[in-house]
Amino acid sequence: MYGSVTAVRGLSLTVGRGEFLTILGPSGSGKTTVLMLLAGFVSPNQGEILIAGNSVAAVPSYRRDQGIVFQSYALFPHLTVCQNLEFPLEMRGMKAAERSTRVNRMLDRVHLNDLGGRMPSQLSGGQQQRVALARALIADPPFLLLDEPLGALDRNLREQMQIEMKNLHREFGITSICVTHDQEEALTLSDRIIVMRAGQIEQTDTPEALYDRPATSFVAKFLGEANILETPGFRVESIDKLRPGTVPMIRPERISLSGHTARKRADAAHRQYVAGTVVDMIYAGPLRKYHVRVGSSLLVVRENVTAEQTIFQPGVNVNLDWLRSDVRVVKI
Structure with missing residues (x-):
């Protein structure tokens, strides 16, 4: 709750290992609050959050083993690309030689081999997004949280990054939870979509089933034209x-x-x-x-x-x- 406002209520969902789940809804539907709860930035008033069977509802964000990608990228502006990628590895106590090897391998995977020495301000929006994704993935977290990850990109670049994110998810197989209001993004990336409305789940299903067999007029009109x-x-x-x-x-x-x-x-x-x-x-x-x-x-x-x-x-x-x-x- 935020004061007297209940942002999310009666929410119950399970995310399978390796699944790409998207939480979709208009502004004020509660989707961002769900992500903040999962990330540990907001504590639930009641209920449990379980990861691999362990309760993390009272565990602060910095102690949760997770990767997070924000719409604003949240890269460290005073660090180079390589240093941004090294940071989560250094926080986990990884030795310098192993950090360097893993950073080089990740730069190759996201097609940024020649940009490791650049500062974030010297990168395009798409390149910054790749660095943010690489930083979230480099420590092999058990799950990845994505907060409007492509919202700051133009349409053409957003479509390219959708393909790139889908390929990365297929390669790494990491459990991913994405929050967005972009219907096309949700349909393209997801194994399963949750449509939220007024703090509650309106319908949950595969992209194809949600589009072809919406349960309510709200879902039908929100997920495409109807x-x-x-x-x-x-x-x-x-x-x-x-x-x-x-x-x-x-x-x-x-x-x-x-x-x-x-x-x-x-x-x-x-x-x-x-x-x-x-x-x-x-x-x-x-x-x-x-x-x-x-x-x-x-x-x-x-x-x-x-x-x-x-x-x-x-x-x-x-x-x-x-x-x-x-x-x-x-x-x-």
């Missing part, structure tokens, strides 16, 4: 009767768009067709996104851009269709 078909002006044909407190949902990329006079598809018996009017068309490089008015709802349709693709401008009447099996029922 069309909630509450008042669409038509009956969702794949659903006979909705349970109270639930709504049908379909992802934008599951909807196909065609001219209003186009012939139906070969598998039309398995599809639902509705008519609509294009309200807006947004070109976003590899994707083209449409907002289409259907009855009283505005549906989002997302298509991959191709050379021979028909482009529908605002005001054009169109048909939308989707496989009935692609509709999901989620709790409100």
Whole structure:
């Protein structure tokens, strides 16, 4: 608790050895507090934190054998790259010769062989991130905590580092817990994702299952875009009767768009067709996104851009269709 505010409540989770677990949620959901509890920067008001069966709830952070990577990198500005990497080894009493060997090996692994003598201020953002990761991994901690690790990088560099982090995790096999609000980052890196809301776990599952089978409308809308078909002006044909407190949902990329006079598809018996009017068309490089008015709802349709693709401008009447099996029922 922070004063009278309960940041996290009723939280129970288990992280498997070698697993990459991501805690995902909007600001104020409690995800950072969970990381601070695991790191030892915040003490729980009640409950236990167990690592390999041992309680660490009362153990201060500096006595926990863990690696931590912060969004700000937190590199020592007065030390070179090599000295930054040596620091955790020196704190563990490792001899100089062994420290040097391990530092050189780690620099090679993160592709920074020629930069060991540089100061952090002489490195790019991506290079600083690699040093931070290397420093966290070099002492072979049993688990790694990542606090918005790629948040300070631009989009292209962030995507490159996602691949690098995934490769490092595969190579080292270290149990990793990452906190982020970036959905793409979570989907790319994780073996399993926890979605948090208002201090509680909303849903836990694999990236594929969370995206394809969200349990609630909150998860559906937070993890990607979602069309909630509450008042669409038509009956969702794949659903006979909705349970109270639930709504049908379909992802934008599951909807196909065609001219209003186009012939139906070969598998039309398995599809639902509705008519609509294009309200807006947004070109976003590899994707083209449409907002289409259907009855009283505005549906989002997302298509991959191709050379021979028909482009529908605002005001054009169109048909939308989707496989009935692609509709999901989620709790409100």
